[in-house]
Amino acid sequence: MNIVVSLFCGIIFGIGLVISEMINPAKVLGFLNIFDEWDPSLAFVMVGALIISTPFFHLFKKKDKPFFAKNFLISNATEIDKKLIIGSILFGAGWGLVGLCPGPAISSLALLNISSIAFVFWMSMGFYVASKFNK
Amino acid sequence: MNIINFTPVSALTGGLLIGLSVALFFILNGRMIGVSGIASNFLISKDKKSENLLFLVGLILGPLIYTFILGGEINILISNSLPLLTVGGILVGFGTKLSSGCTSGHGISGISRFSLRSIIATITFMIVGILTVLIKNIL
Numbered sequence: 338m339n340i341v342v343s344l345f346c347g348i349i350f351g352i353g354l355v356i357s358e359m360i361n362p363a364k365v366l367g368f369l370n371i372f373d374e375w376d377p378s379l380a381f382v383m384v385g386a387l388i389i390s391t392p393f394f395h396l397f398k399k400k401d402k403p404f405f406a407k408n409f410l411i412s413n414a415t416e417i418d419k420k421l422i423i424g425s426i427l428f429g430a431g432w433g434l435v436g437l438c439p440g441p442a443i444s445s446l447a448l449l450n451i452s453s454i455a456f457v458f459w460m461s462m463g464f465y466v467a468s469k470f471n472k
Numbered sequence: 473m474n475i476i477n478f479t480p481v482s483a484l485t486g487g488l489l490i491g492l493s494v495a496l497f498f499i500l501n502g503r504m505i506g507v508s509g510i511a512s513n514f515l516i517s518k519d520k521k522s523e524n525l526l527f528l529v530g531l532i533l534g535p536l537i538y539t540f541i542l543g544g545e546i547n548i549l550i551s552n553s554l555p556l557l558t559v560g561g562i563l564v565g566f567g568t569k570l571s572s573g574c575t576s577g578h579g580i581s582g583i584s585r586f587s588l589r590s591i592i593a594t595i596t597f598m599i600v601g602i603l604t605v606l607i608k609n610i611l
Contacts, residue, residue, distance in 0.1 A: 342500045343526035344533075350493040350505070350576075351534015355546055357486020358479065360535065363549035367477055369598075369605040374476045378483040383579060385487020386494065390584040393495035394504070403502030410503045412582075414572065414589060421593055424571025425578075429597035431563025433604025435551055438575040439568060440507035442561075443528060445548060447535040452550045456561040463565020464512035470570060 339405040351444045357382045360445050362436025369433055420471075494580055497527075504585065506577020507531070508568035567597075 358364040359382055367376035402408050432438050437445070437456055445453040494505045501523065514524035538544045551557060568574040571593050573582055578597075582590020 339501045340522050340526045342497065343523045344530045346493045346497040346501075346505070347527040347530015347532075348534045348537060349489050349496070349530075350507075350527075351531040352538050352542075353486040353489030353493065353534075354531075355486070355535045355538045355544065356489065357483045359486065360546065361548045362551070364477075366605055369601045370609070371602055372473060372606055373609060374474050376477040376479075377475060378477070378479045381480045381483035382487035382490065383583075385484040385489075386491035386580045387487075387584060389488055389491025390494040390498075390580055394498055394584045397499050403498070404500045406500075406502040408502060409498075411585070412504070412572070412587070415587075417589060417592055421571045421589055422596060424567045424569070425593040425596035426567070426600050427563045428567030428571060428574065429600025430604050431560040431565075431567060432575075432597060433601035433608070434556055434563070435560035437550070437560070438507075438564060439511055440531065440574070440576050442564070443507065443511060444531045444535055445550075447532045448546065448548060450548075450550065452552055452557055455554060455557045456550075456564075459558050459561025460565035461511075461515055463562040463567070464508070464515055464569045465565075466562075467566045467569030468512065468516045471572075 342405060350440065351447075353382075353386075354441050354444045357385075360441040362441075365432070365436035365438075365441075369436075424467075490576070490580065494576075494584070504577075504581035506573050506581055508565075508574035509572065509577050512565075512569050 354360045368379040442457050442460060446457060497503060497505050510524045510527050535546055539546060573593055578590040578593040
């Protein structure tokens, strides 16, 4: 059952990326272009997502277990360390260069354009190299 | 600063769907969605392989369902510079794996949990993203 949930949640997430235009790098770069011609729309993606996910998280985290898994898996990391800061700086730079973050990059593979495919390939290489640092 | 192309309704609608996806995945499967985590763990780890794969397949099916079943139109404008896509892709992959989260993992799931780590990560990548666009405009 949990793989059906995964597929369904992936589809809903992907449609959300399309409707919000988070999938469009030009839209993302417009959102980050606050000092010139600013398109503030994508701030509303975060607002929309958080007003749903926040109450549901806090209501359900107290339950014994999720419906289709043995237990909740919630990150317990609290340390503000160098990896967090340096990783976020590098991610922000890549995001500002191209206008794609991981979710939209993967969703945009559906459009079969060579740019998305190249970006996801190199992003995967980045995951792989960084995983060696995380050990 | 001028405000252009403002589309708050579609952005909010898409955001609500993303929030719904995060909430359902948590309640049913017990995990908070972070796409960089799901994608990188799918590639690197044996744990939850099929669950991660099916989520990624869904992410790709989303735009197809939107186009072919719901009859919507998708416009994307992306750079075709291979060096830029290479550097950007490596930075995004390496950076999100090193900091254990991206726009969804820190920006939505982490902030939903009121995680200070995620709030700091989100502020950091937002500021650096804004500065990167600013520098690109100057050059």
